[in-house]
Amino acid sequence: MASVATVSKAPSVVCALRTSVARPAASGAVAAPLKASQVAAFAPQRAMAARRARSTVAVQASANGSGLPIDLRGKKAFIAGVADDQGFGWAIAKCLAEAGAEISLGVWVPALNIFETSFNRGKFDESRRLSNGKLMEFANIYPMDAVFDTLDDVPQDVRENKRYAGNEGWTVSECAAKARGVAKDVGKIDILVHSLANGPEVQKPLLETSRRGYLAALSASSYSYVSMVQRFGPLMNPGGAAISLTYVAADRVIPGYGGGMSSAKAALESDTRVLAYEAGRKYQVRVNAISAGPLGSRAAKAIGFIDDMIRYSYENAPIQKELAATEVGSVATFLCSPLASAVTGQVVYVDNGLSVMGLAGDSKTLDRTAA
Numbered sequence: 352m353a354s355v356a357t358v359s360k361a362p363s364v365v366c367a368l369r370t371s372v373a374r375p376a377a378s379g380a381v382a383a384p385l386k387a388s389q390v391a392a393f394a395p396q397r398a399m400a401a402r403r404a405r406s407t408v409a410v411q412a413s414a415n416g417s418g419l420p421i422d423l424r425g426k427k428a429f430i431a432g433v434a435d436d437q438g439f440g441w442a443i444a445k446c447l448a449e450a451g452a453e454i455s456l457g458v459w460v461p462a463l464n465i466f467e468t469s470f471n472r473g474k475f476d477e478s479r480r481l482s483n484g485k486l487m488e489f490a491n492i493y494p495m496d497a498v499f500d501t502l503d504d505v506p507q508d509v510r511e512n513k514r515y516a517g518n519e520g521w522t523v524s525e526c527a528a529k530a531r532g533v534a535k536d537v538g539k540i541d542i543l544v545h546s547l548a549n550g551p552e553v554q555k556p557l558l559e560t561s562r563r564g565y566l567a568a569l570s571a572s573s574y575s576y577v578s579m580v581q582r583f584g585p586l587m588n589p590g591g592a593a594i595s596l597t598y599v600a601a602d603r604v605i606p607g608y609g610g611g612m613s614s615a616k617a618a619l620e621s622d623t624r625v626l627a628y629e630a631g632r633k634y635q636v637r638v639n640a641i642s643a644g645p646l647g648s649r650a651a652k653a654i655g656f657i658d659d660m661i662r663y664s665y666e667n668a669p670i671q672k673e674l675a676a677t678e679v680g681s682v683a684t685f686l687c688s689p690l691a692s693a694v695t696g697q698v699v700y701v702d703n704g705l706s707v708m709g710l711a712g713d714s715k716t717l718d719r720t721a722a
């Protein structure tokens with residue numbers, strides 16, 4: 352377990368967003384909508400180059416009276432699903448740290464060694480840099496496998512797996528026990544983040560998905576959240592918040608997102624509503640989900656068509672730019688802050704608006720002059 356001191360003084364800036372600029376807007380900050388003919392004329396190379404041209408937009412939330420403050424100093428966050436600096440979990444950690452929260456991580460056991468090695472060698476130092484110049488620190492880094500609730504659930508082959516050897520206390524209940532303060536590590540928790548998913552047959556259409564693959568997707572990607580809220584809920588301070596990451600495939604058909612992963616996301620969203628009610632009544636904790644647009648994370652690259660999805664979103668979403676992970680991080684930070692104290696049971700889309708479209712503007716079948 353790595354244990355590093357935490358962070359932050361006055362969080363005058365909540366989150367520095369790296370936001371892509373798609374193309375120069377004719378006037379003002381918002382690009383005028385493109386006609387289909389213009390979309391067609393907008394060469395992919397130029398689009399890709401423009402996506403790389405990122406600008407930094409600082410979201411100000413100052414303690415000096417200007418802007419709405421998101422001040423999470425003194426709050427403790429536990430984030431499951433960080434194994435590098437490329438995904439949503441890292442971006443959420445960074446934004447929460449910018450707001451002053453203390454961050455502890457649950458890192459998937461097979462990924463822990465490489466994560467800690469990279470961390471200790473400074474590979475993440477650039478991404479760890481906060482707007483106050485300091486590096487984001489983690490109070491605790493726990494090994495975790497969200498597929499197992501207790502040690503009794505762990506089959507022998509996993510116990511003996513060399514990637515698990517040398518680590519202990521990594522089931523959900525054991526992580527929660529550490530957080531409960533048995534090890535005096537974390538104490539009460541204010542923010543719980545579930546930023547993980549796994550579907551071993553994700554590349555198979557549902558029609559070809561095995562029972563085993565389907566249930567594995569549900570276990571890792573949906574029940575893991577139920578398990579976390581069950582076990583961490585009692586440790587959370589009233590007014591706390593839990594958040595998970597979902598995908599539009601929960602309620603729209605996304606060919607290629609298979610293996611039961613669409614079903615897993617549908618379950619996650621339904622569970623968000625039920626958990627909001629149950630954990631709201633029992634622990635006074637809010638439960639929300641963010642439905643994120645496509646991001647080229649490690650997990651997404653494993654699915655195989657993430658670049659196509661990013662291009663598709665760019666061409667067809669109302670806002671034509673690539674999604675930056677920190678845009679999800681800042682919404683997560685808002686949802687976990689007192690500013691969102693009346694928001695619970697919601698699925699909030701952070702996808703440049705792609706989910707509201709009923710028509711693909713770049714479809715070859717459209718009459719371009721009429722669109």
Ligand SMILES: NC(=O)c1ccc[n+]([C@@H]2O[C@H](COP(=O)([O-])OP(=O)(O)OC[C@H]3O[C@@H](n4cnc5c(N)ncnc54)[C@H](O)[C@@H]3O)[C@@H](O)[C@H]2O)c1
Pocket residue numbers: 431432433434435437438439440458459460462495496497498545546547548549571596597598599642643644645646647648649650651
């Ligand atoms: N990348 C996208 O386009 C996209 C879009 C919408 C939603 N999401 C969701 O965002 C969340 C985070 O994914 P990401 O895309 O940032 O990728 P990521 O690779 O950064 O995160 C996935 C994490 O899950 C962890 N993990 C896998 N199985 C685990 C287990 N059994 N126990 C504990 N951890 C486990 C991995 O180690 C990894 O850190 C996921 O729920 C994903 O479905 C991603």
